[in-house]
Amino acid sequence: MDGPNPWYLSLALAVTAALAWASLSDLKLRKIPNSCVLTIVALFALWAALRGGIGLQSSLIAAAISFTIGFGLYRLGVMGAGDVKLFSALALFAGLELLGTFALSTAISGGLVALSFMIIRPTRGAVMFALKGKGDYAPGIPYGIAISLGALLVIWGSLTHMLPLTLGDLPQAF
Numbered sequence: 001m002d003g004p005n006p007w008y009l010s011l012a013l014a015v016t017a018a019l020a021w022a023s024l025s026d027l028k029l030r031k032i033p034n035s036c037v038l039t040i041v042a043l044f045a046l047w048a049a050l051r052g053g054i055g056l057q058s059s060l061i062a063a064a065i066s067f068t069i070g071f072g073l074y075r076l077g078v079m080g081a082g083d084v085k086l087f088s089a090l091a092l093f094a095g096l097e098l099l100g101t102f103a104l105s106t107a108i109s110g111g112l113v114a115l116s117f118m119i120i121r122p123t124r125g126a127v128m129f130a131l132k133g134k135g136d137y138a139p140g141i142p143y144g145i146a147i148s149l150g151a152l153l154v155i156w157g158s159l160t161h162m163l164p165l166t167l168g169d170l171p172q173a174f
Contacts, residue, residue: 106150
């Protein structure tokens with residue numbers, strides 16, 4: 001049985017490292033560096049070149065949809081600008097075929113991250129619950145972690161052909 005293409009594997013490892021960078025930065029500083037997002041976009045360009053441009057239109061549309069919706073959420077104060085940029089850059093890898101899977105896995109991961117923070121800091125969780133999320137008790141949940149986890153599921157799940165939620169026979173990512 002053949003293993004994953006070594007070029008795709010190398011790119012997946014590089015994206016994983018960039019996502020670790022984004023997650024740690026979001027956790028410590030509550031900011032996702034633009035240089036991290038640009039690194040992910042550059043890795044996508046290499047990935048697209050390896051594929052000879054196959055799926056490029058789907059990827060660009062997925063990123064545009066993600067950015068449009070994300071910008072609206074940013075304007076409503078629901079999502080940070082770095083989160084929007086990170087999600088949009090990673091939507092390039094998901095394409096239209098896996099955009100729903102990426103969004104769903106990110107949402108589930110976000111719930112788990114929020115639950116983890118409530119367990120780690122129960123006082124903060126109780127105050128935020130009592131204030132119905134409207135208080136300014138402390139910085140919010142670092143959603144870059146959840147976005148990273150959602151992306152890792154899509155990228156590694158596609159690479160290893162073990163993605164449980166594919167929307168078609170030909171997954172977009174790797």
